[in-house]
Amino acid sequence: MTESEKQKTRNTHRDLTILAWVIVGVLCLNVSYFVGEEVGGIWFESNGDWIQIFNAWWVGIIKAMPTILIAFVAADFAFLFQRYSEGEVFTEANAKTLDKAAYGLIGAGVWTGVVSPTLTQWIGQEFRGVSYDFGDLALAVTMMGIMLHGLSLVFKDAVRVKRENDEFV
Numbered sequence: 001m002t003e004s005e006k007q008k009t010r011n012t013h014r015d016l017t018i019l020a021w022v023i024v025g026v027l028c029l030n031v032s033y034f035v036g037e038e039v040g041g042i043w044f045e046s047n048g049d050w051i052q053i054f055n056a057w058w059v060g061i062i063k064a065m066p067t068i069l070i071a072f073v074a075a076d077f078a079f080l081f082q083r084y085s086e087g088e089v090f091t092e093a094n095a096k097t098l099d100k101a102a103y104g105l106i107g108a109g110v111w112t113g114v115v116s117p118t119l120t121q122w123i124g125q126e127f128r129g130v131s132y133d134f135g136d137l138a139l140a141v142t143m144m145g146i147m148l149h150g151l152s153l154v155f156k157d158a159v160r161v162k163r164e165n166d167e168f169v
Contacts, residue, residue, distance in 0.1 A: 114130065
């Protein structure tokens, strides 16, 4: 690989880092909308009842938690791309980052399909046990997390092989 190609690749990774941080920002705005929507409606109806406002805040956080988890995954990718732009490719830190992102996606899917419906029901004083609501999006995010975990296992093996090869040189 020529020096020009290396620089182009590093610039691409730098651009991906910036894009990942933009995604984190957009997701944070989305979370503020979710929480604000819940709290805003109660704020005007509750006449200053802080317990109702606090409950509305928690409902907003519960509904926004998948987005929060995905924002953390996007931040992980921003750090991953930053390390790539610095020339760090096959490292243990990158393998851990991929694994952490995979668990974040799995968590977002499970939260959407199980935790959020259950907690929302419990907050509404309807104690009917655990609720399941695995829609297409929750299932897709969970499966993407599982596939990314598989990719992280392959990446960990590649890091191990690179380390072994570096010992021989």
